[in-house]
Amino acid sequence: MRLTTLRMNSTMISFKETNPKDVIGSTKVPFDLVPESAIAEMATSFLEGALKYGRFNWRVMGVRASIYYSAMRRHMAKWYNGEDEDAVTTVHHLASVMACCAIIIDSKLCGKLTDDRPPRVGVSGRIDELAEKVAHLKHVFEGCSPYQYTIADSCELAEAATPTRDCPTTVCDCSPQEPWEEQP
Numbered sequence: 001m002r003l004t005t006l007r008m009n010s011t012m013i014s015f016k017e018t019n020p021k022d023v024i025g026s027t028k029v030p031f032d033l034v035p036e037s038a039i040a041e042m043a044t045s046f047l048e049g050a051l052k053y054g055r056f057n058w059r060v061m062g063v064r065a066s067i068y069y070s071a072m073r074r075h076m077a078k079w080y081n082g083e084d085e086d087a088v089t090t091v092h093h094l095a096s097v098m099a100c101c102a103i104i105i106d107s108k109l110c111g112k113l114t115d116d117r118p119p120r121v122g123v124s125g126r127i128d129e130l131a132e133k134v135a136h137l138k139h140v141f142e143g144c145s146p147y148q149y150t151i152a153d154s155c156e157l158a159e160a161a162t163p164t165r166d167c168p169t170t171v172c173d174c175s176p177q178e179p180w181e182e183q184p
Contacts, residue, residue, distance in 0.1 A: 038095075038098065041092050041094070041095035041098070042095045042098040042099050042102065044091050044092070044095055045091050045092075045095040045096045045098070045099035046099055046102075048089050048091050048096075049099065058103050058106065058107045058110075058112060059106065059107065059110045059112055060112070061112070062107060062112035062113065062114060063103060063104070063107045063112065063113060063114065064113075064114045064116050065104060065113060065114065065115050065116055065117050066116045066117065068100045068101075068103060068104050069100075069117075071096070071100050072096075072097045072100045072101070075093040075094070075096045075097045075100070076093070076097055078093050079093035079094055079097075082151045082154060
């Protein structure tokens with residue numbers, strides 16, 4: 001029997017290189033890649049839903065794709081705007097987004113998804129085409145280095161921001177300005 005030894009942190013681990021379970025297991029869905037922290041957060045969103053609507057209600061009652069898409073966008077907008085958790089439930093907005101995605105996938109598998117998405121258009125192709133425009137804009141403004149605002153520059157933190165702007169192009173007015181001053 002040939003053993004291979006690995007050092008993981010301060011622990012030595014030995015395993016059989018020809019373990020048949022390793023060979024078979026490595027061809028299956030890698031659940032070990034999904035962070036348990038995300039699953040735990042998503043579980044709180046599912047608990048909220050179970051308390052409001054009943055466990056696995058979507059498998060029986062069905063859902064519309066547009067309702068869950070809208071809910072995901074609302075949660076994403078709130079999260080992106082700096083609100084990590086719902087003010088009332090304290091459930092993380094991203095956990096609610098994950099739960100919405102999971103419900104859409106599961107309800108489709110159960111035959112309970114009403115797919116009311118709009119008719120298809122060439123969005124994928126258009127997104128790919130717009131890559132050229134992105135490259136063009138980056139080229140036009142390659143000499144500019146405007147201050148890039150983040151959530152750290154929220155109103156209560158604006159005084160801490162020290163924006164610097166420098167732009168050699170004549171395309172824009174990149175004169176230095178404090179973030180709380182009005183644009184000319």
